[in-house]
Amino acid sequence: MSRLPVPQHSPDAEHRFFIYDPNNAEFYYFATAAERDQYSDVVVHHYLDDSWDETVEQVVAGEISHAVEQIDRQDRPDDSELDENHCDAEGTYWSPEWSHICNYALLPVEPVATGDAVQQLVAVRTLSAAVKLYKAVLSAHVDQFAAGTLDGDAYRVLREQWETALLQTTRGLSRDPVAPAEQVAA
Numbered sequence: 197m198s199r200l201p202v203p204q205h206s207p208d209a210e211h212r213f214f215i216y217d218p219n220n221a222e223f224y225y226f227a228t229a230a231e232r233d234q235y236s237d238v239v240v241h242h243y244l245d246d247s248w249d250e251t252v253e254q255v256v257a258g259e260i261s262h263a264v265e266q267i268d269r270q271d272r273p274d275d276s277e278l279d280e281n282h283c284d285a286e287g288t289y290w291s292p293e294w295s296h297i298c299n300y301a302l303l304p305v306e307p308v309a310t311g312d313a314v315q316q317l318v319a320v321r322t323l324s325a326a327v328k329l330y331k332a333v334l335s336a337h338v339d340q341f342a343a344g345t346l347d348g349d350a351y352r353v354l355r356e357q358w359e360t361a362l363l364q365t366t367r368g369l370s371r372d373p374v375a376p377a378e379q380v381a382a
Contacts, residue, residue, distance in 0.1 A: 200235060200238065201226055201231035201232075201234055201235055203224035203225060203226060203235060204224075204225045204226070205223070205224070205225065206225065207223075207225045207263045207305060208225075208263070208305070209305055210227050211225040211226060211227055212225070212260045212305055213225065213226045213227070213228060213229050213231070213257075213258075213259050214226070214232065214257060214258060214259070214260060215232050215235060215236050215239055215255065215256070216254075216256045216257070217239045217242075217255060218251050218254040218255065219249070219251055224239075225260070229259070232257055233257070239255055240252060240255060243255075260305050261304060261305060262302050262303060262304055263302070263303065264300050264302050264303075265300065265301065266298045266300060267298065267299050267300065267301045267303075268299045269296055269297075269298040270288075270296060270297050270298065271295070271296045272294055272295050272296055272297075273290065303345055304340070304345060327362075330358055330359075330362045333358055334355065337351055337354050337355065338351075
């Protein structure tokens with residue numbers, strides 16, 4: 197019997213795949229669609245008692261494209277930099293309980309080069325297909341970096357992951373297209 201994946205309770209770049217359980221009003225997040233689908237059997241079967249609970253029709257699954265994240269974070273200045281009203285030099289009030297202040301924004305959740313993304317690269321059958329996929333992903337990351345939705349460190353990490361995956365998966369790939377099985381003579 198295979199082991200049931202352990203869900204995470206908030207989305208991030210590595211846990212974009214979700215299932216929603218309306219009975220518990222709970223979202224469960226997973227690193228891959230396969231893990232989510234495996235866990236969905238458990239969620240759905242909880243609605244089976246003597247008969248099916250019609251709420252089961254509200255169970256949904258999908259992939260997160262955007263999530264709310266902190267932006268413009270400022271860490272609390274040292275108390276010596278605050279006046280008697282707990283304000284800094286710019287006039288920003290700092291409650292004694294606050295470690296930081298920030299805003300929040302709904303931002304795209306960009307997949308990391310692990311799990312399904314690398315599996316895409318692994319699944320290609322020719323060198324040209326692998327390079328084409330790598331170029332598309334790299335171009336998307338460059339655009340995100342330019343738009344300010346991907347910081348420099350994250351960009352470097354993602355690029356390194358994709359380059360490593362590209363090198364590992366393209367060893368021995370043919371430069372020529374592979375004929376579909378139905379076109380290969382028996």
